[in-house]
Amino acid sequence: MKLKNIFAGALAFCIAAATITSCNKKENPAPLPVNPTLSKTSIAMEINSTDSITISGGKAPYTITVSDNTKLTATLSDNKIILTTNSKTASSSAPITITVTGVDKGVSIATITIGDPYVDAKANSKFRFEQSGASALATIISNDSLIAGFGYNHVYRDNGKMFGSTKAKYGWASGDGKNFLFLEVNGDVKALGQKSGSRLYVRKNGSAPAWVDCSKTEVIQSASGITWITFQLQDGTKGLVVQPWIQ
Helix, strand or coil: CHHHHHHHHHHHHHHHHHHHHHHHHHHCCCCCCCCCEECCCEEEEECCCEEEEEEECCCCCCEEEECCCCCEEEEEECCEEEEEECCCCCCEEEEEEEEEECCCCCEEEEEEEEECCCHHHHHCCCCEEEEECCCCCCCEEEECCEEECCCEEEEEEECCCCCCCCCEEEEEEECCCCCEEEEEECCCCCCCEECCCCEEEEECCCCCCEEEECCEEEEEEEECCEEEEEEECCCCCEEEEEEECCC
């Protein structure tokens, strides 16, 4: 009888211990994931540009995934995501998603849309030399090789014979020679991308000609024997050249 009571007491103790353990589990459940906080959740970028997102909250270390890394590169450095749009073909009307996941499985998402600032310029293959800004001589739209807008002017392209330079040059000149503007491009004009060391050769109203360095020059499109080149000067003057390749 005493032995039976001992077994009964032990069983009751085990049941009570199991009940207490079960209750403790219910009272102390595993913590829920905390979603990271992103400084930006929706970004509009242009091709060939950079931006960044700062991560806070959640539980580090974080991991990131990109829905389309052929158009957008995302690099994680500590708590900052560096975003870089990749190429001239990277415009995307459909958003690209960046998924940020904490070590506790908390998740946040940012959406990136990529636009092409040159979409209208690329759609027009008419030969032209355009400018806008403080240093602009004129904005000229060409009609074959003869253009109007600053008297009568001729569009030229040269593969290294003018002004003592062997670099490719695109531009225009007035019939009397008092006004001309040539963009000298360093590098292959058939290859997309930025071209360093480019400059303008300028003469205005018969003044002494002068070289003006470009702060940025870029071939934005090259197709069907025609090249599209954008340029910019330090004072903010911008330009676009659309002319046949120099062979």
